[in-house]
Amino acid sequence: MNHNLRSGLYDTSPLYQNAVLDLEMAGRTMDLSPNVLERLKMPKKAMCVSIPVRMDDGSVKTFEGYRVQHSTTLGPGKGGIRFHPEVNLSEVSALAMLMTMKCSLVGLPLGGAKGGIRVDPSQLSRAEQQALTRRFTMEIISMIGPEQDIPAPDVGTDGQHMAWMMDTYSMAKGHAVPGVVTGKPIEIGGSLGRPESTGRGVVYVIEHAIELLKKKNKGNFNLKECTAAVHGYGKVGTVAAEELEMRGCKVVAVSDYFGGIYNKAGLDIADVNAYMAKNRTLKGYPKAEAINNEQLIGLDVDILVPAAIDGVITKDNMKNVKAKIISEGANGPITSEAQQYLEAQGVYIIPDILANAGGVIVSYFEWVQGLQQFFWNEKEVNEKLAEIMARAFNRVAGNADRYNCGMKTAALITSVERLSQAMLLRGLFP
Numbered sequence: 001m002n003h004n005l006r007s008g009l010y011d012t013s014p015l016y017q018n019a020v021l022d023l024e025m026a027g028r029t030m031d032l033s034p035n036v037l038e039r040l041k042m043p044k045k046a047m048c049v050s051i052p053v054r055m056d057d058g059s060v061k062t063f064e065g066y067r068v069q070h071s072t073t074l075g076p077g078k079g080g081i082r083f084h085p086e087v088n089l090s091e092v093s094a095l096a097m098l099m100t101m102k103c104s105l106v107g108l109p110l111g112g113a114k115g116g117i118r119v120d121p122s123q124l125s126r127a128e129q130q131a132l133t134r135r136f137t138m139e140i141i142s143m144i145g146p147e148q149d150i151p152a153p154d155v156g157t158d159g160q161h162m163a164w165m166m167d168t169y170s171m172a173k174g175h176a177v178p179g180v181v182t183g184k185p186i187e188i189g190g191s192l193g194r195p196e197s198t199g200r201g202v203v204y205v206i207e208h209a210i211e212l213l214k215k216k217n218k219g220n221f222n223l224k225e226c227t228a229a230v231h232g233y234g235k236v237g238t239v240a241a242e243e244l245e246m247r248g249c250k251v252v253a254v255s256d257y258f259g260g261i262y263n264k265a266g267l268d269i270a271d272v273n274a275y276m277a278k279n280r281t282l283k284g285y286p287k288a289e290a291i292n293n294e295q296l297i298g299l300d301v302d303i304l305v306p307a308a309i310d311g312v313i314t315k316d317n318m319k320n321v322k323a324k325i326i327s328e329g330a331n332g333p334i335t336s337e338a339q340q341y342l343e344a345q346g347v348y349i350i351p352d353i354l355a356n357a358g359g360v361i362v363s364y365f366e367w368v369q370g371l372q373q374f375f376w377n378e379k380e381v382n383e384k385l386a387e388i389m390a391r392a393f394n395r396v397a398g399n400a401d402r403y404n405c406g407m408k409t410a411a412l413i414t415s416v417e418r419l420s421q422a423m424l425l426r427g428l429f430p
């Protein structure tokens with residue numbers, strides 16, 4: 001009998017294929033048990049749902065939604081809900097795998113999961129988004145819960161969506177269950193510092209990278225003399241730009257979906273944010289020249305922060321990149337091929353599962369604070385975040401030296417070391 005054990009259901013997207021390639025590479029480098037590798041290549045559980053929504057004009061539209069748990073070996077599933085028109089089961093499965101790796105890497109007692117709805121939220125009214133979120137929550141209710149699987153915001157969702165999810169789940173249970181989601185507004189059990197946490201973490205690891213490169217005589221950077229460009233001026237990118245500017249770094253360019261702005265002398269981030277708040281776009285910002293996203297990727301800067309979405313730096317544009325340090329604010333912004341090319345060119349890449357782990361770390365703090373009904377101040381949150389990020393960075397950098405590999409592979413090795421031990425200890429059921 002020679003069955004093909006894969007139907008191809010999960011591995012249709014480049015993001016999934018890249019995630020598996022990266023995992024295989026880490027597996028080879030660390031000499032991982034093939035049994036563990038085999039298990040990690042597929043999610044534990046996936047649910048696909050149809051979500052009918054009565055639109056404001058009275059018509060009914062049906063959207064596709066997914067929740068995927070990649071692993072619950074280390075604890076409840078954890079990961080965001082993405083609203084994006086291109087999302088599909090394969091992409092959500094890849095993102096769930098990245099969450100497993102991220103949580104394991106930074107030492108959280110959480111597994112990896114992700115959800116998504118194939119929708120462009122900017123085309124929906126607030127009422128339509130609420131109906132969509134609530135019906136989706138109801139459809140996946142058997143999969144989520146504070147001890148089971150805990151959603152959070154991701155691309156296209158924010159605290160308001162989490163509030164609707166929490167309310168829907170709580171209505172079904174008959175009592176308030178704040179621990180079912182993280183990234184909630186403060187008023188209903190959110191954590192101080194959660195909205196800023198991902199962008200902050202992205203910059204903390206840049207500081208560590210600069211220190212390390214200096215120590216190794218691989219570059220004499222000083223953040224105060226560096227220039228930076230931020231691709232994706234959203235929840236993560238805006239905070240990363242602010243944090244970089246705060247440390248004296250010159251942020252010369254930022255961009256969103258529609259294009260970017262560039263000023264050689266450095267942008268005034270507060271001024272850019274005020275313009276954004278008023279005009280809802282970077283377009284027309286008077287104190288900089290307009291550039292497109294590809295131009296931003298190719299700028300001659302020291303630091304590049306891709307903070308928008310996956311698959312932004314690929315074999316098609318990797319040769320244009322001039323940055324010396326890249327901190328991956330988004331999940332999967334650099335394809336495997338581009339990453340290998342750039343690392344061979346000496347670019348220091350701080351991989352997504354490390355660079356953007358600040359979000360899920362503070363999600364974990366939110367979950368813990370909620371369970372204890374005892375809330376911390378923002379200083380405590382930031383200090384604890386910085387401590388965990390520093391520890392994770394050092395462990396990854398240590399593995400990069402030990403295995404003589406790039407930071408991406410080292411980060412995966414660091415996650416898989418912990419995860420595989422837990423998998424082997426728990427054993428296979430039955």
Ligand code: GLU
Binds near residue numbers: 081
């Ligand atoms: N969506 C974020 C991520 O990709 C946060 C997940 C969470 O806080 O659970 O890491």
